[in-house]
Amino acid sequence: MLHYISSSPLRPRFLLLPSPPSNLRFLTMSASPSSSSSRSVRGAAVSVPSLGADEACAVADEAFRRYTSPSLLRRGGVGVAVVWFRNDLRVIDNEALLRAWAASEAVLPVYCVDPRVFAGSTHYFGFPKKGALRAQFLIECLGDLKQSLRKKGLDLLVRHGKPEEILPSIAKAVSAHTIYAHKETCSEELLVERLVSKGLEQVQIAQGGASVPKRPLNPRLQLIWGATMYHIDDLPFPVSSLPDVYTQFRKAVESKCSVRNCAKLPTSLGPPPSSSIDEIGGWGTVPTLESLGPSVTKSEKGMHFIGGESAALGRVHEYFWKKDQLKDYKVTRNGMLGPDYSTKFSPWLASGSLSPRYICEEVKRYEKQRVANDSTYWVLFELIWRDYFRFLSAKYGNAIFHLGGPRKVVSKWSQDQALFESWRDGRTGYPLIDANMRELSATGYMSNRGRQIVCSFLVRDMGVDWRMGAEWFETCLLDYDPASNYGNWTYGAGVGNDPREDRYFSIPKQAKSYDPEGEYVAYWLPELRSLAKERRNFPGASYIRQVVPLKFDGGNQRKDQQFNRQRRPNNVYIRQVK
Numbered sequence: 001m002l003h004y005i006s007s008s009p010l011r012p013r014f015l016l017l018p019s020p021p022s023n024l025r026f027l028t029m030s031a032s033p034s035s036s037s038s039r040s041v042r043g044a045a046v047s048v049p050s051l052g053a054d055e056a057c058a059v060a061d062e063a064f065r066r067y068t069s070p071s072l073l074r075r076g077g078v079g080v081a082v083v084w085f086r087n088d089l090r091v092i093d094n095e096a097l098l099r100a101w102a103a104s105e106a107v108l109p110v111y112c113v114d115p116r117v118f119a120g121s122t123h124y125f126g127f128p129k130k131g132a133l134r135a136q137f138l139i140e141c142l143g144d145l146k147q148s149l150r151k152k153g154l155d156l157l158v159r160h161g162k163p164e165e166i167l168p169s170i171a172k173a174v175s176a177h178t179i180y181a182h183k184e185t186c187s188e189e190l191l192v193e194r195l196v197s198k199g200l201e202q203v204q205i206a207q208g209g210a211s212v213p214k215r216p217l218n219p220r221l222q223l224i225w226g227a228t229m230y231h232i233d234d235l236p237f238p239v240s241s242l243p244d245v246y247t248q249f250r251k252a253v254e255s256k257c258s259v260r261n262c263a264k265l266p267t268s269l270g271p272p273p274s275s276s277i278d279e280i281g282g283w284g285t286v287p288t289l290e291s292l293g294p295s296v297t298k299s300e301k302g303m304h305f306i307g308g309e310s311a312a313l314g315r316v317h318e319y320f321w322k323k324d325q326l327k328d329y330k331v332t333r334n335g336m337l338g339p340d341y342s343t344k345f346s347p348w349l350a351s352g353s354l355s356p357r358y359i360c361e362e363v364k365r366y367e368k369q370r371v372a373n374d375s376t377y378w379v380l381f382e383l384i385w386r387d388y389f390r391f392l393s394a395k396y397g398n399a400i401f402h403l404g405g406p407r408k409v410v411s412k413w414s415q416d417q418a419l420f421e422s423w424r425d426g427r428t429g430y431p432l433i434d435a436n437m438r439e440l441s442a443t444g445y446m447s448n449r450g451r452q453i454v455c456s457f458l459v460r461d462m463g464v465d466w467r468m469g470a471e472w473f474e475t476c477l478l479d480y481d482p483a484s485n486y487g488n489w490t491y492g493a494g495v496g497n498d499p500r501e502d503r504y505f506s507i508p509k510q511a512k513s514y515d516p517e518g519e520y521v522a523y524w525l526p527e528l529r530s531l532a533k534e535r536r537n538f539p540g541a542s543y544i545r546q547v548v549p550l551k552f553d554g555g556n557q558r559k560d561q562q563f564n565r566q567r568r569p570n571n572v573y574i575r576q577v578k
């Protein structure tokens with residue numbers, strides 16, 4: 001049984017900044033694939049994926065064809081089933097959608113633009129719950145989902161409001177017997193599941209068919225697991241006994257479970273219950289730029305991620321097959337600059353536009369057709385990390401959001417606003433930190449290497465409450481996912497479930513290893529470009545004054561640097577120096 005604890009009070013605050021339709025963005029933002037990496041290094045922004053419109057459509061169509069299998073599927077249900085889309089904005093390998101289809105004669109897909117998700121504030125520090133870039137990415141996901149559902153004989157009903165208010169009334173209007181949705185694991189989402197269930201208890205629908213008694217029934221909420229590569233039911237232990245060491249978890253699942261196949265699609269998922277759609281006010285529209293507020297200023301640098309399942313399928317195709325990057329992933333994955341050092345699948349995984357099982361099947365296909373090596377395996381290794389954090393969130397419940405983390409570690413933290421703001425805005429005086437934080441604000445993305453470094457700096461060198469960093473990431477990240485975000489932050493802060501995951505990242509050492517020529521910092525901080533390459537990460541007095549000294553300076557600190565000793569934060573313990 002997953003745990004439920006009440007959610008935070010709502011502090012509504014709309015931050016939804018819409019965008020042009022995704023098909024338009026394919027046209028306006030496409031770049032020649034071969035030039036994308038070098039262009040990003042020189043300056044211009046690149047779209048991810050960087051496929052032209054025709055190519056993107058062809059790739060998505062081909063994937064849909066491969067995952068359509070009319071002969072294997074049977075539809076034996078009656079009446080109407082509703083699909084409540086949440087963080088599963090895809091058609092391929094969407095088990096909730098498929099189950100609804102199999103158990104009904106008509107399917108109604110619904111998405112609720114929930115003010116708690118699109119607006120409101122983060123729990124402790126009141127940052128915007130969803131930054132404009134992620135809101136925009138999600139709008140694109142919804143637009144694409146609507147189009148894909150239409151191609152499959154359905155459509156997407158879009159309503160603004162809370163699911164627990166919308167879904168019961170829709171279920172009543174269309175006489176739905178079941179609402180299918182994917183199960184979540186964190187308390188905010190679990191609360192909504194409970195409220196929807198409760199709301200449905202108040203609804204009575206008459207049963208159809210001559211052979212069944214006419215006693216009215218409540219529609220029910222059927223929750224399905226679908227967020228991870230390994231299915232929760234296939235784990236060799238109950239989630240409550242999940243190992244606290246990642247390697248133990250990984251070895252157990254790799255040796256004892258297999259990844260289930262992606263669910264295949266029928267040729268058509270239709271029809272929708274069209275007769276009742278007019279009665280409930282029509283299909284509604286995906287929020288647009290005009291309807292939802294001011295536009296977001298697009299960064300002229302870095303990556304522009306395109307939302308939606310079609311773009312996700314395009315990125316898998318581009319990274320694995322077209323650019324043939326998969327075979328080198330393990331070597332390149334610690335990079336920071338350009339679109340191709342890592343897969344960039346995370347924004348689509350977080351919105352559910354991409355199934356991790358689809359990635360797994362594409363890895364296997366690549367291994368058969370091209371090459372199988374450490375790199376091809378390593379993408380799966382990383383996806384197991386993602387699974388692990390998701391299962392940990394089910395095991396530990398709200399403890400992953402608490403200051404002491406799952407281990408209830410007691411230590412002193414500062415909530416110094418000025419220090420935090422210098423970190424948030426990329427003004428710490430450390431180019432590696434500032435460049436990463438500026439990339440995050442400008443694009444909604446930061447490399448895994450960057451995330452580890454800025455996390456370590458905030459919690460170790462500044463001694464600032466790690467939840468401030470985690471909540472800022474929650475605001476900004478396109479790939480924000482509560483389990484992965486708070487899971488990684490608890491590790492970085494040394495309060496995670498595994499006491500050994502407690503590391504200090506030395507900035508001079510990281511700069512030398514991962515940005516030896518200062519290309520990354522000079523990209524985001526152009527004022528450093530004129531310096532000699534080896535000085536870009538160590539600019540001394542020619543750059544902003546450093547707001548705190550480093551705990552360990554790796555022997556690279558210049559003697560003439562001025563530190564503001566008053567600001568030196570409370571000590572946090574450090575177990576390892578990396």
Ligand SMILES: Cc1cc2nc3c(=O)[nH]c(=O)nc-3n(C[C@H](O)[C@H](O)[C@H](O)COP(=O)(O)OP(=O)(O)OC[C@H]3O[C@@H](n4cnc5c(N)ncnc54)[C@H](O)[C@@H]3O)c2cc1C
Nearest residue numbers: 342343344345346382383386448451479480481484485488
């Ligand atoms: C402080 C911090 C916060 C983070 N917050 C998030 C978050 O909110 N959402 C999120 O998806 N990832 C988060 N990560 C993990 C990781 O940084 C991103 O998943 C990764 O950078 C995404 O880029 P990519 O898709 O190119 O990754 P790749 O290197 O190509 O990896 C492939 C996939 O593996 C998964 N993965 C890789 N590393 C991790 C990891 N450490 N934890 C969980 N999954 C992983 C992701 O799904 C990723 O898309 C965080 C890491 C840190 C250190």
Ligand SMILES: Nc1ncnc2c1ncn2[C@@H]1O[C@H](COP(=O)(O)OP(=O)(O)OP(=O)(O)O)[C@@H](O)[C@H]1O
Nearest residue numbers: 005006007008123186187188189398399401402482
């Ligand atoms: N998906 C999520 N994303 C971000 N934060 C979440 C998510 N799910 C839960 N949380 C946050 O975790 C918080 C931790 O809950 P907590 O145990 O603190 O309970 P609480 O009722 O909020 O009590 P308190 O006010 O004492 O913190 C939740 O209130 C919620 O804001």
